Amino acid sequence: MPTLTPPPDQTSDAAFSRRSFLRGCAAFGGLTALAASLAPLREMGDYTSTEQFLQKYYKELTPDDMAKVIARIEGEVQKEYGIRPHVRDLKPMDGVEFVYCLNLTRCIGCRKCVHACVAENNQSRNPEIQYIRVLKMPHGSMDVEKGDHTYDAKQVPEKGFFYMPVQCQQCHNPPCVKVCPVNATWQEKDGITVIDYDWCIGCRYCEAACPYWARRFNFTKPEIPKERLNPNMSYLGNRPRKQGVMEKCHFCIQRTRAGRYPACLEVCPVGARKFGNILDPESEVSYILREKRVFIQLKEEMGTSPRFFYYFDK
Amino acid sequence: MLNRNASTNAWLAVLTVVFLGLGAFFLVSAGGRPVPRQVIPLVDPKFLSTAPWRQTYADLVRTNQDLSDYDCYGCHEKNKPPPIRYDLNHKIIIPKEHSDIVMGHGAHDRNNLCYNCHNEQNLLTLQVRDGREVGFDNIPQLCGSCHGPNLRDWEAGAHGRTSGYWDRNLGAMQRLSCANCHNPHAPRIPTREPAPGPHSLHGPVGSPPPVETTP
Numbered sequence: 087m088p089t090l091t092p093p094p095d096q097t098s099d100a101a102f103s104r105r106s107f108l109r110g111c112a113a114f115g116g117l118t119a120l121a122a123s124l125a126p127l128r129e130m131g132d133y134t135s136t137e138q139f140l141q142k143y144y145k146e147l148t149p150d151d152m153a154k155v156i157a158r159i160e161g162e163v164q165k166e167y168g169i170r171p172h173v174r175d176l177k178p179m180d181g182v183e184f185v186y187c188l189n190l191t192r193c194i195g196c197r198k199c200v201h202a203c204v205a206e207n208n209q210s211r212n213p214e215i216q217y218i219r220v221l222k223m224p225h226g227s228m229d230v231e232k233g234d235h236t237y238d239a240k241q242v243p244e245k246g247f248f249y250m251p252v253q254c255q256q257c258h259n260p261p262c263v264k265v266c267p268v269n270a271t272w273q274e275k276d277g278i279t280v281i282d283y284d285w286c287i288g289c290r291y292c293e294a295a296c297p298y299w300a301r302r303f304n305f306t307k308p309e310i311p312k313e314r315l316n317p318n319m320s321y322l323g324n325r326p327r328k329q330g331v332m333e334k335c336h337f338c339i340q341r342t343r344a345g346r347y348p349a350c351l352e353v354c355p356v357g358a359r360k361f362g363n364i365l366d367p368e369s370e371v372s373y374i375l376r377e378k379r380v381f382i383q384l385k386e387e388m389g390t391s392p393r394f395f396y397y398f399d400k
Numbered sequence: 401m402l403n404r405n406a407s408t409n410a411w412l413a414v415l416t417v418v419f420l421g422l423g424a425f426f427l428v429s430a431g432g433r434p435v436p437r438q439v440i441p442l443v444d445p446k447f448l449s450t451a452p453w454r455q456t457y458a459d460l461v462r463t464n465q466d467l468s469d470y471d472c473y474g475c476h477e478k479n480k481p482p483p484i485r486y487d488l489n490h491k492i493i494i495p496k497e498h499s500d501i502v503m504g505h506g507a508h509d510r511n512n513l514c515y516n517c518h519n520e521q522n523l524l525t526l527q528v529r530d531g532r533e534v535g536f537d538n539i540p541q542l543c544g545s546c547h548g549p550n551l552r553d554w555e556a557g558a559h560g561r562t563s564g565y566w567d568r569n570l571g572a573m574q575r576l577s578c579a580n581c582h583n584p585h586a587p588r589i590p591t592r593e594p595a596p597g598p599h600s601l602h603g604p605v606g607s608p609p610p611v612e613t614t615p
Contacts, residue, residue: 107416114419114423118423195594196593211442213601219598237597241594314442345570347563352450355561357561360558370556370566373557378553
């Protein structure tokens with residue numbers, strides 16, 4: 087190594103002095119340590135683009151800005167998955183407030199809603215990100231501490247248990263929104279609490295604040311097989327997320343703001359899930375809240391006032 | 401040659417090797433060593449299906465399927481109601497031609513008379529107990545004649561499956577009929593296999609080491 091060669095006027099009689107040898111070693115070790123510490127930057131390649139870095143806050147985007155953002159997202163998805171998606175930015179409708187009702191008498195715990203949600207909303211398959219947890223609960227108790235969401239039964243429902251799916255409750259008074267230091271999550275006027283994945287800094291405060299464990303964090307880059315990608319996307323909804331951002335149930339914003347039912351409702355084989363506009367007195371959810379035994383808002387005592395209601399038939 | 405002693409040279413050689421080794425180690429491990437994750441199989445598409453469990457008479461007619469099961473007078477004689485026979489426990493004896501029928505309607509076998517729903521005068525229709533004739537394609541009225549609250553809820557959209565549009569201005573809501581989910585002869589929803597539960601990142605505690613996923 088040339089740095090190890092001593093200068094000719096050195097008083098030492100050694101070709102390598104001990105000092106210059108140690109200096110060289112320290113320099114080499116320091117450089118390699120620096121390289122090691124900067125290595126994560128090599129993976130930053132497609133982490134964020136300049137346009138995304140310079141993008142304004144969602145609520146400040148003009149329609150022209152949004153068109154550019156959507157074009158960027160469509161380009162990114164096509165580059166990564168080879169599928170041209172249809173990305174929209176659907177706005178809340180006037181005179182609409184969404185409410186979800188779930189019939190605990192009917193639910194059989196088949197978990198089809200969990201997987202329909204994953205398929206619809208482009209969640210990561212490995213590591214698994216699922217918005218819905220189906221709790222298996224012993225009869226005679228509403229104590230969620232007794233719930234088990236990892237049950238592995240051959241056949242459901244099992245005798246002596248009922249099943250309670252838990253997902254984002256779309257609270258009137260959402261604690262997750264209050265703690266967000268950058269306002270990357272907020273409640274829209276139709277009641278859906280949304281996340282701007284381009285504004286989220288990944289601090290996970292909202293995950294800690296949520297009493298329902300409804301929020302999920304992308305610890306790694308999400309893995310979605312190309313053939314399972316849902317190309318019907320929405321900016322605040324199911325467009326593919328990046329590593330390091332939060333996500334959660336958004337009542338299938340890409341479907342419900344276009345007038346359709348959420349995916350978990352359509353797949354439910356027993357019709358336990360009901361969804362609609364609470365401001366319309368003719369809707370199913372209005373009927374249910376008026377006529378049925380609406381039993382709980384989960385963790386009512388937290389004061390979150392969920393828009394997700396559990397009820398019984400008999 | 402230089403006049404330093406052999407032990408100094410030996411030390412310098414050892415240190416050189418150690419420092420070069422450390423440098424190489426830093427470079428190799430610069431990318432980090434991710435803990436291998438377990439392989440999570442993709443969920444079976446059968447769990448994503450939104451198709452109803454059963455097909456009703458109306459579905460068979462609509463999709464032009466085989467209706468021979470509904471050709472009652474292919475075997476039975478017209479104007480001659482088939483007799484119903486009971487065993488010593490007052491349970492109905494199901495003839496072998498109808499051995500696929502499970503009599504499971506109502507708790508404690510309280511509803512085990514065929515003509516509670518079938519029309520004995522005309523087997524091609526059903527009948528409500530007040531004498532009204534109902535076609536096989538219009539069963540909610542028949543079922544609702546006993547299950548009133550369920551019919552009321554069904555009409556309001558609160559019982560049974562829905563799909564399509566919650567906003568009636570943008571599209572239609574599709575409803576299913578009673579027999580799309582319930583077998584009229586044994587209406588209780590049978591138990592079934594649940595979809596797989598959540599997988600942890602590195603497999604269950606105490607399991608063998610996970611297999612490296614292919615990137």
